Amino acid sequence: MRLGGYSTLVALATSLALLTTAAHSLADEGPEQIVVTIENHRFRPDEIRVKAGTPFTLVVTNKDAKPEEIESKDLRVEKVIPAGRTASIRVRALKPGTYPFFGEFNPTTARGRIVAE
Amino acid sequence: MGATFVVVLREGFEAALLLGIVYAYLAQIGHAESRRYVTLGGALAIAASVAMGAAVTGLSGPLADFGPDVIAVGVIFVAVALLTWHGWWMGRHAREIRGEVQRRIDEAHATRRPWMVGLIAFTGVFREGAETVLFLWGLLTQLENPTGWTALAGGAAGLAGAGILGWLVFQGGRRLSIQRFFAVTSVFLLFLAAGLFSGGVGRLQGFGVLPGGDALWDTSWLLDDHGSLGGFLAGVVGYRARPSSLEIAAYVTYLAAAALLFFPALLSRPARGGSRLTKPVEPSRA
Numbered sequence: 001m002r003l004g005g006y007s008t009l010v011a012l013a014t015s016l017a018l019l020t021t022a023a024h025s026l027a028d029e030g031p032e033q034i035v036v037t038i039e040n041h042r043f044r045p046d047e048i049r050v051k052a053g054t055p056f057t058l059v060v061t062n063k064d065a066k067p068e069e070i071e072s073k074d075l076r077v078e079k080v081i082p083a084g085r086t087a088s089i090r091v092r093a094l095k096p097g098t099y100p101f102f103g104e105f106n107p108t109t110a111r112g113r114i115v116a117e
Numbered sequence: 118m119g120a121t122f123v124v125v126l127r128e129g130f131e132a133a134l135l136l137g138i139v140y141a142y143l144a145q146i147g148h149a150e151s152r153r154y155v156t157l158g159g160a161l162a163i164a165a166s167v168a169m170g171a172a173v174t175g176l177s178g179p180l181a182d183f184g185p186d187v188i189a190v191g192v193i194f195v196a197v198a199l200l201t202w203h204g205w206w207m208g209r210h211a212r213e214i215r216g217e218v219q220r221r222i223d224e225a226h227a228t229r230r231p232w233m234v235g236l237i238a239f240t241g242v243f244r245e246g247a248e249t250v251l252f253l254w255g256l257l258t259q260l261e262n263p264t265g266w267t268a269l270a271g272g273a274a275g276l277a278g279a280g281i282l283g284w285l286v287f288q289g290g291r292r293l294s295i296q297r298f299f300a301v302t303s304v305f306l307l308f309l310a311a312g313l314f315s316g317g318v319g320r321l322q323g324f325g326v327l328p329g330g331d332a333l334w335d336t337s338w339l340l341d342d343h344g345s346l347g348g349f350l351a352g353v354v355g356y357r358a359r360p361s362s363l364e365i366a367a368y369v370t371y372l373a374a375a376a377l378l379f380f381p382a383l384l385s386r387p388a389r390g391g392s393r394l395t396k397p398v399e400p401s402r403a
Contacts, residue, residue, distance in 0.1 A: 004202040004209075007378070011198035015191060019320060021168065044302055055325075066255030067174070069248055073342055073351070076323030078332060080251050082174040084259075087182060090324070095331050103344070105252050108120055 032056040033088075038070075039063045040083065041106035050097040052116040061086040068110065072101035075114075118271035121256065125275025125343065128245045130370075132159075132354045133283025135241035135309075138302055139234050141290025145298050154231040158238030163240075166246030170254060173247070173284075196240035197371075200310040203233060203377040207303050211296075211385065219325045225286040234343020245352075310375060315368035322361060332359030367391070369394065 012031045036058055037044050050056055062068050062081040070089070082089045094116040103110025136159060142150050173185055253272050259265035322330040326367055337343075337358035342351045350356035357364060377384055 004205045007205070008198045008202045011194060011201065015194035015198070018190070018326060062376070065258055067251045068255075069252070072217075073357060074320045074332065078189070078248075078320075080173060080249070081249050083255070085174075085177070086195070092322070092325060092330050100343070104124065104248075105180060 011041040033086050034111075036059070038061045038068050038103065038110065039065050041068070041103065041109045042108055043101075043112035044111040048112065048114045050094065050114060051115050052091045055093045057092055058089040058091060059086060060089060066105070068106065069104040070101060071104045072099060075101065077101070078104075118267040119273035121252075121268045122275045122278070124252065125272045126251045126278045127248065127275075127349055127352065128277025129276050130246055130349075131239065132242045133279040134286055134353070136238055137283040138284030138290060138305070139238055140287045141233065141298065142302065144287075144291040145293075145295050148230065151168075151234065153233040155237035155238045158235035161243045161376060162239045162246050163250075165215040165243050165355050166250045168246040172250065176252075189244075189247075190317055190324075192240055192244050193313050193320065196237075197310050197314045199233065199237050199240060199315065199380065200306050200313070201375055203237060204303055204306045204310065206230075206233075206378040207299055207306075208381050209244075209298055211303075211380075222232075229272030233355040275310075293303060307375055307379055308354040309374065311368050311371040312353065314371045315355050315357075315360070318367040319357070319364045322363060327363060329363050330361045333362050333365060335359050338384050 032050075032054070033037055034050070034056055036048070038053055038060065041064060046086040048058075058109075060070055060079075060081055063081055065083050067080055067082045069078065071078045075089075075091055077091075079087055079088055079089060091114070094114070096117050097115075099113050099116065103113065136155065139155050141153060143149055148353065165181065169185065169188070173181060253269075256265065256269045257274050259268065277309065290302075319329060319330075321327040335358060337347075340347045340350070340356070340358065342348060342356055342358040347356060355368060360368075
């Protein structure tokens with residue numbers, strides 16, 4: 001029990017520390033803001049061009065009547081945006097390349113990509 | 118309809134799989150009466166998911182913006198801690214269940230187990246529960262169109278399908294010999310927890326709490342993690358087609374460390390080998 005309890009305690013303490021840092025990071029304003037809207041289960045624009053090596057913030061507004069979850073494995077983002085709401089998603093400085101994202105609730109129509117160059 | 122079916126089936130099955138294993142585990146160790154803790158954990162998780170869905174939809178402000186993100190990451194790491202403890206516990210008791218004879222684990226060992234399995238069930242359902250609730254909720258708002266009903270039917274079918282698959286896992290799991298069940302479950306939990314841990318690390322990179330995030334390699338030509346199978350593996354064992362160095366390091370480190378916890382036999386000297394000094398010399402038979 002001691003080893004199992006100890007390792008759990010360590011894991012929980014680490015989680016608490018990381019969560020506190022996460023809360024602080026998320027509260028900060030990001031740099032350049034790029035506006036994206038979700039309309040008719042599509043992202044507009046669906047191709048976003050950014051400068052590589054510069055962090056930016058996606059400001060996503062869901063104009064549909066249903067919630068959408070914007071997800072990108074490359075950007076490690078998974079965020080539910082309720083109907084009519086706006087969410088800010090900070091994105092790290094990206095290396096040149098294409099980074100797809102999609103709406104998990106409407107994966108066939110809600111598809112987009114970020115092109116960093 | 119097909120799209121909603123697949124989404125809900127996949128999300129639901131990740132939870133149902135874990136529940137099936139937990140229920141089977143209780144049957145195997147002869148503590149089926151503790152099932153109610155698992156059911157309670159799952160039910161509370163559904164209630165918490167609904168509450169979270171309502172909060173995300175109803176509230177606004179910074180808490181509503183990054184609250185769910187913090188909670189999501191928190192649940193991931195709590196789940197890792199619980200699964201690690203459970204795997205360690207199974208590893209410790211592997212010796213006791215070596216004989217088919219003793220199927221019922223000591224009461225003393227089992228007292229804390231009901232809470233643990235209930236909590237594991239809770240985190241397993243709540244992890245994906247909040248977004249699934251919101252997804253299904255969204256479907257409910259579309260019922261003025263005829264297509265809305267087929268979409269909802271697809272979602273309901275997905276839930277039912279996930280439940281059936283979880284039930285099959287339960288039935289299969291309890292039919293295994295207890296040793297095989299413990300062995301298979303330990304391996305599964307090892308990879309599940311490794312995937313969760315590295316996924317949590319990745320989420321922190323996404324938030325900017327941890328640095329980095331660029332992919333070290335790209336195996337999407339082999340298995341795309343956006344596809345059906347790839348997505349499923351991504352959710353269950355943490356497969357990433359474009360993992361970051363930190364995610365890879367987290368995965369490997371967890372695997373290596375937890376493998377020693379879950380399979381303590383890896384650490385001990387083999388019983389038959391021993392050292393040259395103590396090994397009995399066998400008389401040769403001419």
